[in-house]
Amino acid sequence: MxxxxxxxxxxxxxxxxxxxxxxxxxxxxxxxxxxxxxxxxxxxxxxxxxxxxxxxxxxxxxxxxxxxxxxxxxxxxxxxxxxxxxxxxxxxxxxxxxxxxxxxxxxxxxxxxxxxxxxxxxxxxxxxxxxxxxxxxxxxxxxxxxxxxxxxxxxxxxxxxxxxxxxxxxxxxxxxxxxxxxxxxxxxxxxxxxxxxxxxxxxxxxxxxxxxxxxxxxxxxxxLEGASTTRNLAIEKEFYISYILLLNKHFPLWKVAMLKSLQLIKLLRRSFRSTHYFCLFLFVLRGAPIKESLRYKQSIKI
Missing domain, CATH: 3.90.550.10 (Spore Coat Polysaccharide Biosynthesis Protein SpsA; Chain A)
Incomplete structure (x- = not known):
């Protein structure tokens, strides 16, 4: 094969x-x-x-x-x-x-x-x-x-x-x-x-x-991008969960801290245009906790 x-x-x-x-x-x-x-x-x-x-x-x-x-x-x-x-x-x-x-x-x-x-x-x-x-x-x-x-x-x-x-x-x-x-x-x-x-x-x-x-x-x-994924706040949060996981896996602690800080600054600046970004800012500020992933918000199908 x-x-x-x-x-x-x-x-x-x-x-x-x-x-x-x-x-x-x-x-x-x-x-x-x-x-x-x-x-x-x-x-x-x-x-x-x-x-x-x-x-x-x-x-x-x-x-x-x-x-x-x-x-x-x-x-x-x-x-x-x-x-x-x-x-x-x-x-x-x-x-x-x-x-x-x-x-x-x-x-x-x-x-x-x-x-x-x-x-x-x-x-x-x-x-x-x-x-x-x-x-x-x-x-x-x-x-x-x-x-x-x-x-x-x-x-x-x-x-x-x-x-x-x-x-x-x-x-x-x-x-x-x-x-x-x-x-x-x-x-x-x-x-x-x-x-x-x-x-x-x-x-x-x-x-x-x-x-x-x-x-x-x-x-x-x-x-045909996004055929099975609808963009919304929950999906946006999922990105930041994964992004923080990626940083923690591949960078030393001091770089992780700087990259997180820069991301927070970007989100805070965007918050003046939309409450959507302010919600994301607060989420990342809390560390983008993995326990809030959509992975854990589902039931087992029969």
């Missing part, structure tokens, strides 16, 4: 079905793959929609009674994966060309690469964020543009148009192609993250393992 494609579905089964169709349409017949769909406790009617895919022998559907989040759902899928490579793919994506073959061929000839990401675009064809920088104190203090002037050797800005395979700091979590031995070596996704910052964490750990994270511009993926 060449590739295991793993996706997480949450109340957006029509997107998952369309994603599967795009994979089948665009992938060369010479490449063997399986698709593992983890349903993260969707509503019964949404899960029933997925069952239309059961007739395909290369598709496995796993039903979870709880919503464990992005990282947890993907790790549940990994337990059933047989491929030499893993592609973790958001269910609100559509292949625009033979993404699997492009990723596979590049990884086969570049053994020093542990993780690949592709070119993501919006529904209207415009570019969206395919890669980004890992948080840094310098960028938070000076802003990305000025920080880049002081460190021109650093990874490219996500506003830069890249036309050749390029080393990047972090690839988008919506499309992550891993060498299996790299993924296994670093322990996979950290399931303490419920909804955000998983890609920053795991990209950093790939670099720390001695392998590269690369952006492959020829692999084109349409991303």
């Amino acid at each position: 060449h590739i295991s494609i793993i996706t997480v579905n949450y109340n957006s089964s029509h997107h998952t079905i369309n994603m599967v169709e795009s994979i089948r349409k665009m992938t060369a017949s010479s490449l063997t793959y399986e698709i593992i769909i983890v349903d993260n406790a969707s509503e019964p009617e949404q899960y029933d929609l997925l069952l239309s895919l059961q007739s395909f022998s290369d598709i496995t559907i796993i039903r979870s009674r709880i919503n464990g989040g992005f990282a947890w759902g993907n790790m549940l899928g990994v337990q059933h994966a047989m491929g030499d490579y893993y592609l973790f793919l958001n269910n609100d994506t559509l292949f625009q060309n033979d993404v699997l073959t492009l990723f596979y061929n590049y990884a086969q000839t570049n053994k020093d690469v542990g993780l690949l990401g592709g070119h993501l675009s919006n529904k209207d064809g415009s570019r969206t964020s395919s890669y980004k920088k890992f948080p840094s104190l310098l960028s938070n203090l000076l802003g990305n543009s000025l920080a880049r002037l002081l460190t021109p050797q650093d990874f490219p800005s996500n506003k830069t148009v890249l036309n050749v395979p390029t080393e990047v700091s972090v690839v988008s979590g919506s499309c992550m192609f891993f060498r299996r031995d790299c993924f296994d070596k670093i322990g996979g996704f950290d399931t303490v993250f419920f909804l955000y910052c998983e890609e920053e964490d795991i990209s950093k750990r790939v670099w720390d393992s001695g392998l590269k994270v690369m952006y492959l511009p020829d692999a084109h993926i349409l991303h």
Whole structure:
């Protein structure tokens, strides 16, 4: 088995079905793959929609009674994966060309690469964020543009148009192609993250393992962002929970304190425009307690 494609579905089964169709349409017949769909406790009617895919022998559907989040759902899928490579793919994506073959061929000839990401675009064809920088104190203090002037050797800005395979700091979590031995070596996704910052964490750990994270511009993926996530205050709080967890994991205490302080200053300044930001300011001021995560505000589905 060449590739295991793993996706997480949450109340957006029509997107998952369309994603599967795009994979089948665009992938060369010479490449063997399986698709593992983890349903993260969707509503019964949404899960029933997925069952239309059961007739395909290369598709496995796993039903979870709880919503464990992005990282947890993907790790549940990994337990059933047989491929030499893993592609973790958001269910609100559509292949625009033979993404699997492009990723596979590049990884086969570049053994020093542990993780690949592709070119993501919006529904209207415009570019969206395919890669980004890992948080840094310098960028938070000076802003990305000025920080880049002081460190021109650093990874490219996500506003830069890249036309050749390029080393990047972090690839988008919506499309992550891993060498299996790299993924296994670093322990996979950290399931303490419920909804955000998983890609920053795991990209950093790939670099720390001695392998590269690369952006492959020829692999084109349409991303219908936010198909299963509605933006609201609770979701915004979830981001800051994950962000603080990320800082605590990868930075010394003095940097964590400075980065938290800078984030509080930004939120306080925005508070004059909206009470929404003032609520977030108070939340981060309290330490963005993980016990208030949406992870703990659900019941087990029957």
